[in-house]
Amino acid sequence: MIDLLNGFATLFSDPMALLFVVGAAVVGVLVGATPGLTSAAAIAMLVPVTLYMDPLHALAALVVIAKAGRFGGSIAAIMFNTPGTAAAAATTLDGNPMNRNGQPGKALKTAAIASAIGDFIGDLLLIFGAVWIASLTEQFGPTEYFAVYLAAFLIISTVIGSSIIKGLIATGAGITVAMIGPDAMEGTIRLSFGIFDLNAGLHLVPLLIGMFVIAELLIQLETQSKSEGPVSVVGKLIPDGDRITLPEFKRIIPVTLRSSVIGSVIGILPGLGSSVAAFAAYGQEKTRSRTPEAWGQGAIEGVAAPEAANNAVSGPSMIPLLALGIPGSTIAAIILGVLLIHGIQVGPGIFENETSRQIVFGFFAAGLLGILTYFLIGYFGAGLIGRVIAKAPTRILFPYIFLTCFVSAYAARTNVFDVFVMCIAGFFGYIMRKGGYSTAAFLIAFVLANEAEFRFRQSLVLSNDGILIYLEKPVALAFIGLALLVLVFQIRQNMTERSEKAQ
Amino acid sequence: MEPSFSGTNEHRWVPLGMSIFVSALAGYLILRQLAGVYRAEASPIDPQSLMCLILPCVALLALYAQGTIWFGYAAPTFVSGALIFRLFRNNWLSSLIQSLVATLVLYVIFFRLLKLYNPPGRVIDLQIPL
Incomplete structure (x- = not known):
C-alpha cells in the first residue's frame, strides 16, 4: 500500500508523467473508437518513441493507451455497430440497439461506468496479485522457469484461436524467427544465411509494427476498396434518454461487479483475452437475467456486462508478466519488450530491486489515474468523440499511419534494414490473419523464445539425467502437467464442437 | 558425473527442433486438407x-x-x-x-x-x- 502511495507521489510530483497519462487517455479513446485501429497497433507504433523517454513516462503512456483503447472500442461498437476492438464485439449486441432506440448517451455512459469499475477491480487484483505471486516464484530455478515458458507456449497456442494446430504453428514460427541471430548461451550466429544485418537478430519493433499495424492497414485498404466508412444510425432521441436513472444504476452495479470478477479471472489465464471475457460475462449475465428476452434489444445490462469484463482483463493479464515474465496478451508482450529495452528485468526480482519497484508502482498508479481520466472523457465526451470519428476521413488518417510506421520502424535502431523487416512482417501478418493464424501467439513466442531456450539449455547443463530433470522437480512437473491438461481439454472440446456441427 | 548436455552443436538443437515441429504440423494440415478430412473455410484471401x-x-x-x-x-x-x-x-x-x-x-x-x-x-x- 505504501509503495502504491509512493507511486502516486512519484506521478504527481512529475508534471510530464501526468501529461503523458492524460494525453495517452485521449489518444487511447480516439484510437479505440476508430474502427480498424486497435490500441495494440497504436502502442506498436509508439514503442520507438518511448525509447527516447523516461521508463516511467513510457510505461505510463503505453498502459493508459491500452486501457483507454479498450474502452474506446465500445464507442464504435455502440455508435457504428462496428467494434473498434475485438474486445468490444459483445458490446454491439445491446449497445447498438440502444443507439437505434435513441439512447446513445445512456449506452456510452453505462460503458464508461462499467469499464472504469471493471478496470479498477482488475488493477487491484494486479497490484496485490503480482506482488504475492512474485513472492512465491522467488525460488524458481531454470528448470521451473522453462516449465513455465513451455506451459505458456502450449496454453497460448491452444486457447488463442479456433484451431490448435494453427496456434502451434504460429507459436513455432515465432520461436523460429526469434532464433535468428546470436544464440542465448554461446553467442553463435544462427539462421542469418550470410546476411550481415541478420547477425544481430530481428528487433521487436519492426516485427510489431509490421504484424499489428501494417497488416491491419493492408486489411483496411482491402476493405476500403470495397465499402464506405462507418455510419451511425441513431433512432429518434428519447427525451432525457441519456440520463441513467437510479433504478437503472442499481441494476447495472451488481452486473458490473460480477462481470468484473469473470474478466479478472479470465485475464490471469494467458492467451484468452478480453473478447473471451466479454462474451463469457455477457452469456453468464443473460442466463441470470429475469428478462433474457430483452437482451439483444437494447438491455442496459447487456452493455455493462461485456464492458466491465473486457476492461477487467487489462490488469490481471499483467500478473504473469510481472511475476513470471510471461506476457499473457499482445499488449503485455509489447510492454515486456519495452521493459527489457529500458533494462528492467521482469520476474520475481522486479519487486526486489528498488529502482524497478518504484517504476512498477508508478506504473500501477498511472494505470489507476488513467482509468479515472478515460472515465471522465468517456462519461462526458464519448458522444462527441463518436461524432468526430464518424466524420474523420480514414482515407487521410490511414496513409499518415503508414508513413509514421515507416519512420517508427527506422527509429528503433536507426537502421533502414528494419523497415524491410517491417514490410515482410506486414505481409506475413496479413497472410496469417487471413489464414486464421494468431499473430498474438507469434509475437508472444518471439518475445519469450530466447529466454526460454536459455533456461532450457541451462537446466540441461545442470542436470545429470538430461531431460528427466523435468520429472524430478515437482513445480516444473505441475506446470507441464497443467499445460498438457489444457491441451487435452481443448482438443476434446474442439472434437465435440466438430461432431455437433457435423450433426 | 559428466553432464548429459555437453555437445558442440547444442546451439542447433532448438531452431532445428522448432523447424521440424512447424514443418510437421504444416505438413499434417496440408495432408488433412488433401484427404478431405479438414476443409479450410473458403479462402478469405481475394x-x-x-x-x-x-x-x-x-x-x-x-x-x-x-x-x-x-x-x-x-x-x-x-x-x-x-x-x-x-x-x-x-x-x-x-x-x-x-x-x-x-x-x-x-x-x-x-x-x-x-x-x-x-x-x-x-x-x-x-x-x-x-
Whole structure:
C-alpha cells in the first residue's frame, strides 16, 4: 500500500508523467473508437518513441493507451455497430440497439461506468496479485522457469484461436524467427544465411509494427476498396434518454461487479483475452437475467456486462508478466519488450530491486489515474468523440499511419534494414490473419523464445539425467502437467464442437 | 558425473527442433486438407486484392525503404506518401499536399524533436533545409 502511495507521489510530483497519462487517455479513446485501429497497433507504433523517454513516462503512456483503447472500442461498437476492438464485439449486441432506440448517451455512459469499475477491480487484483505471486516464484530455478515458458507456449497456442494446430504453428514460427541471430548461451550466429544485418537478430519493433499495424492497414485498404466508412444510425432521441436513472444504476452495479470478477479471472489465464471475457460475462449475465428476452434489444445490462469484463482483463493479464515474465496478451508482450529495452528485468526480482519497484508502482498508479481520466472523457465526451470519428476521413488518417510506421520502424535502431523487416512482417501478418493464424501467439513466442531456450539449455547443463530433470522437480512437473491438461481439454472440446456441427 | 548436455552443436538443437515441429504440423494440415478430412473455410484471401492492392502496397513500402538508402529521407517519403494517399482513393492534388505535410510533420517530430539520425542518401542526398 505504501509503495502504491509512493507511486502516486512519484506521478504527481512529475508534471510530464501526468501529461503523458492524460494525453495517452485521449489518444487511447480516439484510437479505440476508430474502427480498424486497435490500441495494440497504436502502442506498436509508439514503442520507438518511448525509447527516447523516461521508463516511467513510457510505461505510463503505453498502459493508459491500452486501457483507454479498450474502452474506446465500445464507442464504435455502440455508435457504428462496428467494434473498434475485438474486445468490444459483445458490446454491439445491446449497445447498438440502444443507439437505434435513441439512447446513445445512456449506452456510452453505462460503458464508461462499467469499464472504469471493471478496470479498477482488475488493477487491484494486479497490484496485490503480482506482488504475492512474485513472492512465491522467488525460488524458481531454470528448470521451473522453462516449465513455465513451455506451459505458456502450449496454453497460448491452444486457447488463442479456433484451431490448435494453427496456434502451434504460429507459436513455432515465432520461436523460429526469434532464433535468428546470436544464440542465448554461446553467442553463435544462427539462421542469418550470410546476411550481415541478420547477425544481430530481428528487433521487436519492426516485427510489431509490421504484424499489428501494417497488416491491419493492408486489411483496411482491402476493405476500403470495397465499402464506405462507418455510419451511425441513431433512432429518434428519447427525451432525457441519456440520463441513467437510479433504478437503472442499481441494476447495472451488481452486473458490473460480477462481470468484473469473470474478466479478472479470465485475464490471469494467458492467451484468452478480453473478447473471451466479454462474451463469457455477457452469456453468464443473460442466463441470470429475469428478462433474457430483452437482451439483444437494447438491455442496459447487456452493455455493462461485456464492458466491465473486457476492461477487467487489462490488469490481471499483467500478473504473469510481472511475476513470471510471461506476457499473457499482445499488449503485455509489447510492454515486456519495452521493459527489457529500458533494462528492467521482469520476474520475481522486479519487486526486489528498488529502482524497478518504484517504476512498477508508478506504473500501477498511472494505470489507476488513467482509468479515472478515460472515465471522465468517456462519461462526458464519448458522444462527441463518436461524432468526430464518424466524420474523420480514414482515407487521410490511414496513409499518415503508414508513413509514421515507416519512420517508427527506422527509429528503433536507426537502421533502414528494419523497415524491410517491417514490410515482410506486414505481409506475413496479413497472410496469417487471413489464414486464421494468431499473430498474438507469434509475437508472444518471439518475445519469450530466447529466454526460454536459455533456461532450457541451462537446466540441461545442470542436470545429470538430461531431460528427466523435468520429472524430478515437482513445480516444473505441475506446470507441464497443467499445460498438457489444457491441451487435452481443448482438443476434446474442439472434437465435440466438430461432431455437433457435423450433426 | 559428466553432464548429459555437453555437445558442440547444442546451439542447433532448438531452431532445428522448432523447424521440424512447424514443418510437421504444416505438413499434417496440408495432408488433412488433401484427404478431405479438414476443409479450410473458403479462402478469405481475394487473389485480385492480393495481386492488385496488397503486393503493390508492400512493394511500394520496400521501394520506399530502398529509396531512403539512395536519396535520404525527404524525397522518397514525399513520393511514396503521395502514392500511398492515392492508393487510399484521395485525388492527386490532395495526395500531393497531404504527403508534403506528412513529410514535414514526421521530419520535425522524429529528426528535430527526437533528434533521430537522418539517413543521408548514398546516390543523391536531398535534405530538408530546416
